[in-house]
Amino acid sequence: MTYLTLGQVNIPIAWLALIIAILYSDFRSRHSDGATTKLIEHLLYTYIFIWKFSYILFSSSDFFQAPLSLIYFDGGLKGHLLALAVVAFLLYRKRELFDWEVGWMYWVRLVAIYQLIFNSFQEQWFVAGLWIFTLILIERIKSQHVLLVQFFLLMWLDGFISSFTLFHVAVLLTVYFRTKHAQYIAGAGLLSLVAMMLMDVEENITTTTRAAIDLPATTGEQYRLSDQEQSLTVVNFFATWCPPCKAEMPHLQSFADSLPMGVALIxxxxxxxxxxxxxxxxxxxxxxxxxxxxxxxxxxxxxAFQVKSIPTTVLLNAQGEELERIVGPVSEEGLRQLIKKYESLLSE
Known part of the structure; x- marks a missing residue:
């Protein structure tokens, strides 16, 4: 589940988890260095602001065609990298005022709570249990080794290019370079290689049987999915009055303009x-x-597809079975990442 649906309102689980994680970290740091805690909050909000509004910079054509898309989309990986660079610069300028012990504790708490809440909503109970374990380590041991534990988990579960992994690497390197523990940097590098090898293990693909799609098109022709010869089909359910549907349309059209081989969009x-x-x-x-x-x-x-909230986007295989669905607006980048996840089906 990517969104928490309340009627026709979709609340992003990621944002809900992030807000709770920030509140928890603030609460736990309330007796620590107040100046450092305020600086951390400033850096976090700066990061979020730059990452969110960099969408205008990196997707200007989509933004000007549908300005409301700014509400639902962000700058993606490029936005994360830009925000990370700005935050690193600001932190460097304020380094003399920063208590690093408070800083890394704030961060590891935030990561643990965020991942715990997010994976709980995804019903990934084993993963949520791992993050509960790391939270216990944080609160009882208060050791910098927790940074390495979290790094391994983030690499294994989210990959290197996720926002949390990128930021976590920056925190980890900063802390260990300051303490001159070069051996931990080598250990982190080794763990990253192990994590990447683990992520290369092929996952079992599960499917859900769905009703056949046989509907009239706006052109007047009858469209039957069973007559098509595509390995993957992206199906987007929408309505014209729906604001997030309007926001995602430029992204869907951009995706349609350069469809990957073997992929259809309807x-x-x-x-x-x-x-x-x-x-x-x-x-x-x-x-x-x-x-x-x-x-x-x-x-x-x-x-038949149990579409309760719109927009909803469903990915189907060649047999018309559901592989995955996204509730809420989807970006072109998100669609391409989704297709990449199932690219093994394109060669069949």
């Missing part, structure tokens, strides 16, 4: 929940939609 308008044919026509013209749009006039497919 949109399913939940017509029974929408504002009529004219609204759909205007919507498609506004966003210059060129990929197939189907009309679910009696909501049969929407109900």
């Amino acid at each position: 949109g399913i308008n939940l017509t029974a929940r929408d504002n009529g044919e004219e609204a759909l026509t205007d919507f498609m013209e506004t966003y210059s939609v060129t990929y197939p749009i189907l009309r679910d006039e009696d909501d049969a497919v929407g109900k």
